[in-house]
Every structure is written in C-alpha cells, then in structure tokens.
Amino acid sequence: MKFTWLTKVLATTALVTAATSAMAADIAVIGGSNDDAFWNIIKKGIDDATPAVVANGGSVNYLRLQNYDNFAPDVVQLIRTAISQDVDGLVIPDWVTEAEDPAIKDAVAAGITVILMNAGGADKAKELGAINYVGSDEYVAGQAGGAYFAKAGQKHVICVNTLPGAANTEARCKGVADGMVAGGGAAEQLPLPTTSFGDPTAVAEAIKATLLKDTTIDGVITISAGDADSAATGIQQSGLTTVSLGSFDMNGAGLDRIKGGTQAFAIDQQPYLQSYLAVSLLASAIDFGTSLPTFPVLTGPGIVDASNIDATLAGVSKGAR
Numbered sequence: 001m002k003f004t005w006l007t008k009v010l011a012t013t014a015l016v017t018a019a020t021s022a023m024a025a026d027i028a029v030i031g032g033s034n035d036d037a038f039w040n041i042i043k044k045g046i047d048d049a050t051p052a053v054v055a056n057g058g059s060v061n062y063l064r065l066q067n068y069d070n071f072a073p074d075v076v077q078l079i080r081t082a083i084s085q086d087v088d089g090l091v092i093p094d095w096v097t098e099a100e101d102p103a104i105k106d107a108v109a110a111g112i113t114v115i116l117m118n119a120g121g122a123d124k125a126k127e128l129g130a131i132n133y134v135g136s137d138e139y140v141a142g143q144a145g146g147a148y149f150a151k152a153g154q155k156h157v158i159c160v161n162t163l164p165g166a167a168n169t170e171a172r173c174k175g176v177a178d179g180m181v182a183g184g185g186a187a188e189q190l191p192l193p194t195t196s197f198g199d200p201t202a203v204a205e206a207i208k209a210t211l212l213k214d215t216t217i218d219g220v221i222t223i224s225a226g227d228a229d230s231a232a233t234g235i236q237q238s239g240l241t242t243v244s245l246g247s248f249d250m251n252g253a254g255l256d257r258i259k260g261g262t263q264a265f266a267i268d269q270q271p272y273l274q275s276y277l278a279v280s281l282l283a284s285a286i287d288f289g290t291s292l293p294t295f296p297v298l299t300g301p302g303i304v305d306a307s308n309i310d311a312t313l314a315g316v317s318k319g320a321r
Contacts (some may be wrong), residue, residue: 027087036198045271052283056283060279101128113282116135133297145265147182156186158190187219228266232257250268252316
C-alpha cells in the first residue's frame with residue numbers, strides 16, 4: 001500500500017492520540033461521608049491535584065460513603081464500583097482489612113494501579129500490591145498522644161472509639177495505651193456503636209456517663225475532631241473540668257479550644273497532603289511511569305497545641321488544615 005504525505009500525517013496523528021489516551025490516568029478516590037469535616041479537607045487536596053491530572057487527559061472521581069451505618073460493606077461496594085468503571089488508578093483507605101482486602105486484590109488483578117491512603121499502612125500496601133501508602137502511621141500517632149498525656153501528668157486516659165473494629169482507629173487507641181504505659185500511666189478504649197459516629201448527643205452522653213462512673217479518669221482522647229466536640233460537651237456536663245482533652249485530627253472548634261485553653265492538643269495527620277500527594281503520585285506513575293523511593297510517604301503525626309496554634313490557624317484560613 002502506497003502512503004501519501006496526508007495518510008502518513010493522519011497515521012502518525014492517530015498513533016500519538018492513541019498513546020496519549022493510553023497514558024491518561026482515570027482515577028477513583030474512595031473517602032468518608034459528606035458530613036465528615038476531615039474528609040472535606042481530603043476533598044480539597046483532591047480538588048487541588050485534579051487540574052494536573054485533567055491537563056494530561058485524565059480524570060478524578062471522588063466516591064464517598066453516604067454514612068457509616070453499614071461501613072465495611074459500603075466501602076467494598078465502592079471498590080467494586082471503581083473496578084466496574086474500569087479506572088486506571090484507585091486511591092483507597094484500607095479501613096477494615098478483612099472486608100476490603102479481597103476487593104482491593106481484585107482491583108490490582110484487574111490491572112488497576114493502587115495507592116493506599118489514610119489507613120492500612122506500608123506493610124498492608126506491600127501485601128496487597130499497592131505502589132505506596134500515603135498517610136500517618138496510626139499506631140505511632142497514638143503513641144505520640146499517649147506520651148503527651150503522660151508528660152502532662154495524666155494517669156488514666158480513655159480513647160473514645162466510635163468506629164470500633166476499623167484497623168486505623170484500633171491502632172490509634174492501642175498506640176495511646178502503649179504511650180501512656182511507657183509514661184507511667186494507663187489507658188483503655190471506650191468503644192461506642194458505629195451509629196454514634198456523627199451523633200454528638202450520643203457521644204457526649206456516653207463520655208459524661210463514663211467520667212461520672214469512674215472519676216479516676218483524667219484524660220479523654222477521641223478518634224476524630226467531630227467526636228472531640230462531643231467530648232468537650234460531655235466533660236463540661238460532667239462538671240469534671242480538670243479532665244484533659246485531646247483528639248486525633250482537628251476542626252475549627254477544636255482549634256478554638258486549643259487557643260482558649262480548654263483542649264490540650266490535637267494529633268494532625270495532614271489530610272490535605274494525604275489526598276494531594278496520593279492523587280499526584282498515582283497519576284504520575286500511570287502517565288509517566290515515575291516511582292518514588294520513599295515508602296511509605298508519611299504525613300504525620302504532628303502535635304498541635306498552644307505552642308504552634310497560630311501557625312496552624314493560618315493554614316486553616318486557607319482551607320487546607
């Protein structure tokens with residue numbers, strides 16, 4: 001077959017277009033519910049990373065849980081949805097490993113490039129065939145919180161867990177307990193039904209009742225910023241104002257309490273960086289074949305307290321913390 005100049009140009013254009021299309025990264029990110037402030041910061045990181053993905057011909061689809069009432073099965077369904085959408089990449093928190101792992105393995109087997117974000121950790125990423133883990137080491141973060149309490153003189157701390165059974169929250173509370181023990185104190189978990197997550201009245205009442213039942217408790221730490229708001233109410237209603245409050249993650253109300261002296265600290269895992277880096281690294285790996293020698297990519301923990309609250313508030317004003 002004789003190629004004319006025009007057919008050669010058209011053929012070359014078709015090849016370039018096909019190659020560009022093949023490299024474009026269509027990415028799904030799975031995250032928490034719309035009314036969870038933490039995951040709205042995650043969304044900002046996704047939104048800020050998306051233009052670069054789109055500029056290279058790709059897309060980013062944020063698949064969010066409606067609520068946490070049917071937690072593990074709903075997460076698995078979102079993974080299955082991403083697989084059915086034939087995405088190139090998946091960013092997924094491995095919250096409940098026994099439920100999620102088979103679905104994540106199916107995604108990898110389907111040729112989807114996976115990064116674990118926020119929950120799961122480096123070992124789980126290697127086990128499942130994910131290319132990296134971006135987030136905090138939850139156990140280490142918990143240890144930091146327990147050590148902070150112990151250094152401040154607390155002797156008996158409860159870790160309020162409104163998502164019991166989730167790998168990341170269990171690791172947080174275990175770390176708190178071990179950090180307290182290392183500092184000469186003690187800690188235990190207060191597990192609440194998952195339906196209490198996001199129910200401020202239920203959480204506040206449970207904490208109030210626990211404090212009144214055992215007045216040796218002098219520290220409370222919650223697994224989320226929203227639960228810390230409830231804990232502050234529960235502590236106030238108990239009348240035990242000497243109880244010290246800490247939290248994993250933070251929101252505006254919690255930062256105001258730190259600034260005002262009614263909350264001791266928050267453990268920051270920098271969720272904005274988790275999603276921004278996870279999406280960017282995944283798209284780059286798919287589009288350009290890049291890889292990062294840093295494994296895992298840790299975004300925390302960092303302690304926010306009276307010593308650095310002003311710098312943190314500056315980041316909050318821009319929607320990234």
